[in-house]
Amino acid sequence: MTVTQLLDRFISVDLLRSLEIFCPELILSATVVLLLLCRMIGVDRRIPACWIALAGSLAAFLGVVVQLRFMQSPGLELPSDFFGWAIGGAVRGLAALFHLTEEGVGTPGPYFTGLMMHDALAVMFRLGLLLLLVLTLSLTVLTGLPDQEDGADFYTLLLGAVVGMLMATGVNHLLMLFLSIEMMSVPSYAMVGYLKGRRQSSEAALKFVVYGAGSAGVMLYGLSLLAGLFGTANFHEFAARFTVAMAGEPFSLTSGVVILTLLGVAMLFVGIAFKLSLVPFHFWCPDAFEGASAEVAGFLSIASKAAVFGALLRFATAFTGDGESIRQLTSYLGVGLAVVGAASMTLGNLAAYTQSNLKRMLAYSTIAHAGYMVLAVAAMMVFRSAAPGGLLGSRDPLQESVLAVEGLIYYLAVYLFMNLMAFAAVAFIRNETYREDIDACRGLITGNFWTQLVCVALLLSFASLIGIPPLGGFFAKFLIFRSIFVAGYLHPVLWGVLAIAGLNTVISLFYYFRVMRAVFILPRAENQRPLEMPGVVAAYSVIIALPIFLLGASPLQARLSETARAISASLFY
Amino acid sequence: MSPHLAELSLAERLSEVGWLGQSGALLAAALIHALLVGLFFGLPAFVFIWAERKISGRIQDRLGPTRTGGRFGWLQSLADGVKLVSKEDLVPAAADSMLFRVAPYIVVVASFAAFIVIPFSDGWIAQALDVGLFLGLAILSLEVLGIILAGYSSGSKWSLFGGMREAAQMVSYEVPLGLTAVIPVVAAGSLNLNEIANMQRGWAGHWLVFHDPFTFIAFFVFFTVTLASNKRAPFDLAEAESELVGGFHTEYSGMRWSFFFLAEYASMFFVSMLAVLLFLGGWWTGLPGLDEAVIAAVGGYPARVLGMVVLLAKSSILVCVQIWIRWTLPRLRIDQVMTTCLKYLVPISCFLFLGATIWPLVLLAVLGRPSVLPLGDEPIGARVVPAQAGLSAPAAGRNMATRVSRSTQEAEGSR
Amino acid sequence: METVIFTIYALAACGGAIAVMVSQNVVRMAFWLVISLGSVAGLFFLLHADFLGATQLLIYVGGTVVLLIFGVMLTASGPMLTIRSGPGEVVLGGLVGLAVLGMLVFGMLSVDWESQQTRMYSAAAEEGRGERSMGYNPEGEGNTARRLGAALLGVRFDRDLGRNSETLSTGYLLPFEIVSVHLLVVLVGASYLARTKRRRPNPLEESLES
Amino acid sequence: MSDVGLTPYLIVAAVLFVCGIVCMATKRNAIGVLMGVELVLNGANLNLIAFSRYGQLGFDGQAIAMFVIVLAAAEAAVALAIVLNFYNNHLTVDVDQARQLNS
Incomplete structure (x- = not known):
């Protein structure tokens, strides 16, 4: 093959398709440039920056909607009923607008020469993530943060x-x-320090950046060990290469390959655990969130978690495969993750109880929830380590791992709305009372009708x-x-973890209840007037709180859960 | 021995001598190169300090410097050297003595090491790297560290101000320096200084400065920026003697003080050589007839010595221009220095960079060839090593320098 | 000869790193850091990664460290320069460090890298990727700028040329392009934070402050 | 010409990494901590390039190291801006003095 042929091939086979799949990121990047250009030529006096950002993120969101549509029904067939037809037609129009095609977006598989997976x-x-971006943008517009x-x-x-x-x-x-972890971290350091005149904000940013840079360094070292040991940096080759590297030796902790692999994975996990605020690497989280504005804290608590869980799922599945040694490794990693999860939820819940801010x-509640969520990944790893026809009996390990990942996806979807609602409520209360402690919420329910609506939304989110x-x-x-219970058949340790998790759910009841008590039961302090929040704030709260219902006991629940299962299956098949 | 040195034509040439043997030839080549680098580093200080005195004396109508020190005052630099060596080496009490002592060495080592990437003539290069230009700029940027450390460790506020100014200035000017240095690279398609210089063989119209309008402007921007990165007037804020006593070297005396000066003149010379290699045709005279006549008359190898003389002459002219500018223009204020860089030089060099990348495409679309001047038989775009040669068959297409030198040798051998 | 050069650079790199760890004065730390990073650049040259060595010198030593020293000068006034760490921390940190180092070195020594490489190579050959060379092609040593440039373009001439395979090897077009967006964003963030205080005070912040 | 081999490089990288880790753990000056991070990153880079020369990683190691250098520079810039901002508000760069947020 000659140079020209190779270039042609790269452009026609890979690049055009990759750019299609990459369209939301491209739109966001273009929006960034547009924002800065607008300020440079002074347009931002007439069109505020928030509208440009909102328009850009909506466009990116629509692009992903079309991509999802392609994934669900190849060829974008139009359903027969009128609404389906109208929506399908709109999606087709959007697809034409974004130049998305069946060959490009519709076919799953690696893109950008194997760097990314679609x-x-x-x-x-x-x-x-883009939905969250749109919601966060609207929140900052409502609260007037920048x-x-x-x-x-x-x-x-x-x-x-x-x-x-x-x-x-x-x-x-x-x-x-x-790269992606750096790209999400570095701007978020700056966002935490956004209120730069405020002492707390700069302190939070300093702690965040110092710990963050350190964990990124450790992560990189682990990454270099893994890449060197396996001679490749592509995830999908890891399991096979590990088997080759072991060369039939039994899995033992004295083997150099095993030591280096475990050290590498552990160091890499330091970076991931830092972003997920899992227990030994959680200490930045309370400080950073307290110092940052509530909008930023809410965004980071959800978005960076969701994104890193996406990456963690892919990284974790890279270490699963057939072969005795790789199974051993997978089960070690799975149990380790479960222990970390149990530790995080316990510490998070216990520490949250004493907080007044x-x-x-x-x-701290975020730390605890990260603990719950990482259990799903742990269960998935344990299932993947099961030898065929083993302790699971009639259950299919692969099907069970799909269910575990389904749990994670479902949790993240709910978490998006409930956590965003909680932080949004903090922002609304701050805007009214200029305070952010629990006492500030006393007697919130005595406010006007809109305030009461916000209170109900907050109740829903906490419940x-x-x-x-x-x-x-x-x-x-x-x-x-x-999933954890079923995984317990393979590793009884997980039953212990399950017991801890159950206990934690009970503990968490108390501190959430403290806030609820302040909002609904305690009277307003003498010298404070009842709050009068604007109606648009209440509307926003209702819009966010509604999906918490829909994802629960509603006719839609079964369908949503099925969608989540189909999506999680795409990781394995 | 480092693997790169073994490829050098000089070593190959020496091994043909016979009685030296293979390793002896390598050693001899290494010695010769070390000597060359040392000379190129050390001599400019003496020569150009003398030149600076003479030129400034003429420019400002001051007769003193033109009358002292032997014939044409050539002994003056030597007398200065003797005086500086015999002076007492003081370390102030408030200084951080370790850093204070080390700082001049960093500066000297940086400007000395930069010369290893300079080809003095075709193939005469201490370390033949395909990233020569990049490495040269990188090493040059280390000089600032020594100056900041000197400024900080002196324990004097004048020095600290000087160091801070220097840091701010250098860090900002590195951006346009890098951008303008990349423009000839874009035109030539190589980072190898030897390759770039050899591509400018032939008529002076082949010099990269005349390659397109963007490289033409880029040359002047590059020259201006190098003035700043060498802290030469009008950008000599770091040592502005009328406001900061002596800036970062206020507290230095004797040998250590002279190191700073040695380094300053050496890097003046270095950036001038870089400018000549990048824009002004390197060791080619610009008259192909003359070049060929010389090669035919004295043979390829001695012709390189003449090439080196050409390179030296061109660079010396640039150094004289630097001196001329120093004694003509008043010093800028620090805010003016920063404004010049960030508001003017950076946007200009960005624009030039964009222009230089688009230019060949425009020419191809309009004229159907990548060069305006129909000079010579091969436009510069065609002279770039085909990507395939450098990548798929590395042994064959190692780099142009060795190939050119080999072909010259083969030609000699056949004759 | 290579061993001698390696020893010099390795000792300088490790010595510099240890001095950074031990030193209590920030500016001296910066100086030792320069020594260490510069020697690492030397090791890069020894490993035939010329472009990386030059990049290391330009960006790390000439850029990042200068930035750090700049930061020291802007923030350091007298006592701040030598903030000492407590002895307990030092002992604990040292012990943990030694433990990690021991584990890493033990792991590295107990892996037989040569046989690993042979095994990987034969495994790659079985998968039909036998053209993949052992290590970085020593024939083209030092000639890294063009290779790197082509890899950043997204096409791996060094691997895919002369090979008729359906899949393309990993190219780095995406990170190369997206890093520029990242740098732009980061630049905006840094300049925002380092800018002087805003002109009109925000009532929200003041009330939160009190 | 003798060849050094892979292991010595890896050990140098491990020493750099550990020095960086200890530096991050024990230094109280924020800029000192950042210097520790630089050391860690350099250890990782040296690993990558050593593997790229002697291991099966091939040219990918150099490409990855290249991006790491760029990303590290970007991170250092933001970190330094945050340190300056902290200094403006608190008049110190001692990380242990950053305890207003502890409750």
């Missing part, structure tokens, strides 16, 4: 971080893993965070607990 999972995660002058800076950072997150959901290469309390039955949070937790 499948339903990636598309779904990106859809969620002023006219600095709007372009803030939205540039926000969109830049989201580009990194979108990429993290589809990583298939160690470099892309590191709302954001700090929510930060779902606890996992009270009819709401989405319950089903999400149930799915994960079920």
